[in-house]
Amino acid sequence: MPKSRIRKKDDYTPPPTKAQPIKLTSRGWVAPVMLAFFLIGLAWIVVFYVSETQLPIESIGNWNIVVGFGFIAAGFGVSTQWK
Secondary structure: OOOOOOOOOOOOOOOOOOOOOOOOOOOOOHHHHHHHHHHHHHHHHHHHHHOOOOOOOHHHOOHHHHHHHHHHHHHHHHHOOOO
């Protein structure tokens, strides 16, 4: 009976390494800006209540609450950029 041919096995080659993604921007500004918006919004609302609607802007009345919550919402919007 004829003997079968033996194939030579290839040497082991490790899989190619994946290229590291390039970091294009630094996100160090996100946390300070986010906290600043939160604190400004909180301070706006607190000042509005403590001053009995005289401050920060008397002419817009209760819309000062909306402005304060707008700053807080902007803080949440900035927080989506945090990685």
